[in-house]
Amino acid sequence: MSQLDQDLTARDGVPLAATVFTPKAPLRGVVQINSATGAPRQYYRRFAAWLSTQGFEVVTYDYRGVGGSLRGDIREAPGHVRDWGEQDAAGVLDAILARRPDTPVFVVGHSIGGQLVGLCDNAAAYAAFVGVAAQSGYWRLWEEPRREQLRRALFETEPALIAEHGYLPGSRLGMADLPAGIARSWNHWRRSPDYVVDDAGRPLREHFHAFAAPMTFLRFPDDPTAPAANVQALMDFYAHAPRREVVIDPAAEGLAEIGHFGFFRETCAGLWPRVLEAMGAP
Numbered sequence: 001m002s003q004l005d006q007d008l009t010a011r012d013g014v015p016l017a018a019t020v021f022t023p024k025a026p027l028r029g030v031v032q033i034n035s036a037t038g039a040p041r042q043y044y045r046r047f048a049a050w051l052s053t054q055g056f057e058v059v060t061y062d063y064r065g066v067g068g069s070l071r072g073d074i075r076e077a078p079g080h081v082r083d084w085g086e087q088d089a090a091g092v093l094d095a096i097l098a099r100r101p102d103t104p105v106f107v108v109g110h111s112i113g114g115q116l117v118g119l120c121d122n123a124a125a126y127a128a129f130v131g132v133a134a135q136s137g138y139w140r141l142w143e144e145p146r147r148e149q150l151r152r153a154l155f156e157t158e159p160a161l162i163a164e165h166g167y168l169p170g171s172r173l174g175m176a177d178l179p180a181g182i183a184r185s186w187n188h189w190r191r192s193p194d195y196v197v198d199d200a201g202r203p204l205r206e207h208f209h210a211f212a213a214p215m216t217f218l219r220f221p222d223d224p225t226a227p228a229a230n231v232q233a234l235m236d237f238y239a240h241a242p243r244r245e246v247v248i249d250p251a252a253e254g255l256a257e258i259g260h261f262g263f264f265r266e267t268c269a270g271l272w273p274r275v276l277e278a279m280g281a282p
Contacts, residue, residue, distance in 0.1 A: 001021060001022065001023055001024060001049060001052040001053060002021070002022045002024075003019060003020070003021050003022075003049070004019065004020045004022070005017070005018070005019050006018055006019075006020065008059075008061060008091065008092050008095045009091055009095070010064065010083070010087040010088045010090075010091035010092075011086065011087040011088075011090050011091040011094070012083075012087045012091075014064050014069075014083075014087065014088070015069070015071070016061050016062060016063070016064065016069045016088055016091070016092065017041070017061065017062045017067060017068025017069045018041070018059060018060065018061035018062075018092065019041055019042075019045070019048070019059075019060045019061070020057065020058070020059050021048045021049055021051070021052040021057065021058040021059075021060075022052065022057050023052045023053065023054075023055050023056060023057060025053075025055045026055060027055060027056075027057060027100075027103060028054070028055035028056055028104075028281055029055075029056050029057075029103055029104040029105065029106055029127070029279075029281055030056065030057045030058070030059065030096050030100050030103055030104070030105045030106070031048075031051055031056045031057070031058045031059070031105075031106045031107070031108055031279075032058075032059050032089075032092055032093060032096060032105065032106070032107045032108070033047075033048060033058065033059065033060045033061075033107075033108050033110070033113070034089055034107060034108070034109040034110065034112075034113025034114070034116055034117065035060070035061075035062070035063065035066075035110055035111075035112075035113050036110045036111035036112060036113060036133075036260075036261070037111060037112045037175065037176065037178075037186070038066050038170060038175055038176020038177070038178055039066075039110070039111075039176065039261075040062060040066065040067035040068070040176075041060035041061055041062050041067060041068070042060075042067075043261075043264060044060050044110075044264055045060065046264070046265075046266055046269075047264045047272060048060050050269065050272055051272075051275075054276060056106075056281070057100065057103075059092060059095075059096060061088070061092050063083075063084040063088050064077070064079050064083060064084070064087070064088055064182075065077045065079050065178065065179040065182050066176065066178070070179075074167045074177060074178075074179055075165075075166035075167050075179075075180070077167075077179035077181075077182075078179070078181055079179055079181045079182045080181055080182065080185045081182050081185040081186040081189060082119060082185065082198075082204075083182075084112070084116055084119075084182075085115070085116035085117070085118070085119025085120055086119045086120070086121075088116075089113075089116045089117065089119070089120050090119075090120040090121060090122055090123075093105070093107075093120060093122050093123070093125060093126075094122065097122075097125055104127040104281070105125055105126055105127060106126060106127055106128050106129075106130070106279045106281065107123075107126045107128075107129050107130070108130045108131075108132060108275060109129065109130070109131050109132070109134050110131075110132045110133060110134065110263075110264070111132075111133050111134055111135065111225070111226065111260065112134075112137070113134065114129070114131035114132070114134025114135075114217070114234060115134065115136075115137075115195075115196060115234060115237075117129060117211065118196065118204075118205070118207050118208035118211060118237055118238065119196070119204065119207060120207060121207055123207055123210070123211050124210065124211070124212070124213075126211075126213050127213060127279070127280075128213050128214045128215070128216075128278070128279045128280055128281075129211075129213055129214070129215040129216070129241075130215075130216050130218065130275050130278045130279060131215065131216070131217040131218065131231075131234070132218050132263050132264075132275075133218070133219070133220060133223050133225065133226040133231075133260050133261075133263065134217060134226065134231065134234055135225070135226035135227075135230035135231045135233070135234050136195045136230050136231075136233035136234045136237070137186075137189060137190045137195055137230070138190060138191075138192065138193055138194075138195045138230075138233065139151060139154055139190050139191065140193070141227075141229045141230045141233055142227065142229075142230070143227075146224060150190070153173065154187055154190055154191055155191075157173065158173075158183065158187055159184075159187070161173075162180050162183055162184060166180060167179050167180050167183065168180065168183035170183075185199075188201075195233070195237075196208075196237070205237065208237040208238050208239070209238075209239050209240055210240070211238050211240070211241045212240055212241050212242075213241060214241070214242050214280060215235070215238055215241050215242065215243045215244070216243075216244055216245075216246055216278035216279075217231055217234070217235055217243065217244070217245045217246070218246050218248060218263070218274065218278070219231045219245055219246070219247050219248070220247075220248055220249075220250065220258040220259065220260075220262075220263070221247065221249055221250075222250055222257055222258060222259055223258065223259050223260045224259075224260070225259075225260040226260060231245065232245075246274065246278070248271060248274070250262075253270070253271065255267065255268065258271075
């Protein structure tokens with residue numbers, strides 16, 4: 001297996017830091033990994049390396065304004081959360097298709113990474129989708145006390161922090177730092193019952209509804225960030241695709257926890273073959 005760091009190009013020309021894991025064995029397919037909000041691509045390296053040992057080329061990358069794709073001062077970084085799907089994820093898929101035109105391409109979307117697929121106008125190229133803790137982020141879908149915590153974050157804490165610092169210092173809130181434009185637009189999404197919306201609040205569903213490949217959503221009962229109602233809400237966005245939910249209980253698997261980020265840690269490596277099963281890979 002070889003591992004190569006390189007820049008890929010978003011649809012609008014923005015350079016995106018990426019890592020390509022290429023197997024030595026005969027190639028079975030390509031897997032694009034769409035990260036969670038602000039999660040650096042390196043977080044997925046062990047999972048990506050394992051997939052490569054199974055015969056898959058794997059592409060991990062950083063969205064604009066995040067990780068290696070942040071070039072310069074975060075306070076000056078432009079962007080809208082829609083760009084992560086329409087420009088970044090779609091551009092990475094363009095690059096994969098150009099490099100491997102006759103190879104099946106799969107997508108693993110972690111958290112917001114599962115949402116962004118529905119913003120890609122080329123998503124019909126995916127052979128299958130696997131969502132890991134992928135969910136709608138509309139704040140009222142959570143139950144109390146989490147709902148009240150989110151209300152305060154969305155309507156009070158986040159706007160105040162952005163105004164004070166010129167970006168969202170997410171590390172103070174247990175998440176990643178985000179450029180102001182991306183943070184404000186993501187905040188706007190999370191306030192809306194339709195979640196993925198344009199600036200006027202109209203739902204963006206064209207490519208969600210056009211998606212028709214098999215979809216598997218992995219949900220973990222101990223994940224407070226992607227509870228059942230939120231996962232179901234995102235599944236409903238992909239109204240015309242064959243969808244199924246697979247619930248993985250950590251206790252039943254002999255694990256202390258999985259949560260929102262645990263699936264990609266080595267402690268959960270025994271669960272990784274579930275992704276191959278979900279992809280229906282040859």
